[in-house]
Amino acid sequence: MIEPGQSRPxxxxxxxxxxxxxxxxxxxxxxxxLLDFQLAxxxxxxxxxxxxTQKISKAEPYAKDDPPDVELLGRSSWNxxxxxxxxxxxxxxxxxxxxxxxxxxxxxxxxPCWWCAKDFDKFIRENAPRVDSREELGKWMCDAHNDVNRKxxxxxxxxxxxxxxxxxxxx
Amino acid sequence: MIEPGQSRPxxxxxxxxxxxxxxxxxxxxxxxxLLDFQLAxxxxxxxxxxxxTQKISKAEPYAKDDPPDVELLGRSSWNxxxxxxxxxxxxxxxxxxxxxxxxxxxxxxxxPCWWCAKDFDKFIRENAPRVDSREELGKWMCDAHNDVNRKxxxxxxxxxxxxxxxxxxxx
Numbered sequence: 001m002i003e004p005g006q007s008r009p010x011x012x013x014x015x016x017x018x019x020x021x022x023x024x025x026x027x028x029x030x031x032x033x034l035l036d037f038q039l040a041x042x043x044x045x046x047x048x049x050x051x052x053t054q055k056i057s058k059a060e061p062y063a064k065d066d067p068p069d070v071e072l073l074g075r076s077s078w079n080x081x082x083x084x085x086x087x088x089x090x091x092x093x094x095x096x097x098x099x100x101x102x103x104x105x106x107x108x109x110x111x112p113c114w115w116c117a118k119d120f121d122k123f124i125r126e127n128a129p130r131v132d133s134r135e136e137l138g139k140w141m142c143d144a145h146n147d148v149n150r151k152x153x154x155x156x157x158x159x160x161x162x163x164x165x166x167x168x169x170x171x
Numbered sequence: 172m173i174e175p176g177q178s179r180p181x182x183x184x185x186x187x188x189x190x191x192x193x194x195x196x197x198x199x200x201x202x203x204x205l206l207d208f209q210l211a212x213x214x215x216x217x218x219x220x221x222x223x224t225q226k227i228s229k230a231e232p233y234a235k236d237d238p239p240d241v242e243l244l245g246r247s248s249w250n251x252x253x254x255x256x257x258x259x260x261x262x263x264x265x266x267x268x269x270x271x272x273x274x275x276x277x278x279x280x281x282x283p284c285w286w287c288a289k290d291f292d293k294f295i296r297e298n299a300p301r302v303d304s305r306e307e308l309g310k311w312m313c314d315a316h317n318d319v320n321r322k323x324x325x326x327x328x329x330x331x332x333x334x335x336x337x338x339x340x341x342x
Binding site: 030031077103109112 | 233240250286338
């Protein structure tokens with residue numbers, strides 16, 4: 001459990017940095033910065049970390065950023081949706097299956113770009129979310145994304161590689 | 172209605188570019204690129220558009236990007252959540268209220284970073300999503316974001332400015 005006021009549940013320290021782990025004892029990719037994750041998995045050494053620490057801890061006041069346009073909103077949303085699929089259980093409970101179906105349906109109702117939302121709603125009606133396992137959901141999400149790629153004339157992603165792109169990385 | 176296979180519902184052309192409009196007849200910010208939106212609202216002239224058109228239409232093959240880390244996932248998710256609040260109806264139906272509450276609750280169950288998800292779940296239990304209007308939801312989302320900012324030692328955003336940041340822009 002996370003105590004109130006605790007910003008990060010550190011189970012281990014590594015060179016003074018706090019690394020967050022998953023239940024299986026592996027470093028959690030979605031819970032750490034890329035730098036911390038690479039450090040904890042031995043992909044980079046401490047020399048690179050020391051050079052970049054200062055940049056991370058420096059808090060800037062808020063810039064006057066404009067609301068996200070359709071492209072930033074799209075990239076942002078796919079980042080979230082694929083990551084949600086990547087962290088979905090390999091053997092979900094009935095409640096988790098129901099909630100995931102609800103989540104995708106409501107997503108198609110509340111997505112801010114109305115024409116994107118209608119397209120996604122149509123895709124879901126014709127291709128019900130496959131929620132029986134992480135593998136199924138990950139590939140379904142990849143198919144959904146490719147449906148949009150096709151409409152926008154963007155390159156099609158090879159869904160056999162979805163785990164490399166969204167779960168494990170390419171190494 | 173969007174016809175099958177149509178990638179974008181263009182109600183108007185402007186210098187050969189397709190601009191998507193909201194039901195109220197105004198250019199839709201979440202439905203267009205920032206460039207198209209600025210063009211349609213007269214904020215920039217056509218000379219800037221011609222210089223940047225080539226860059227936009229060039230489709231690159233997929234780079235071997237790694238799965239999002241906690242920071243990219245966080246930025247992406249706040250982009251989506253604030254934009255969802257920004258496009259929420261000013262006078263939502265009961266169904267829309269129910270779905271928004273469900274969406275936020277399920278979000279706190281499926282968010283990939285488990286410690287972030289637990290914190291968000293706790294925030295929601297102590298601060299039920301305010302879904303009676305866009306204004307309410309927008310400010311609630313801003314409060315939720317500041318709760319995280321506070322825990323991470325990041326600057327606090329002035330929630331009186333939420334519409335400038337997430338709905339209308341700063342001009």
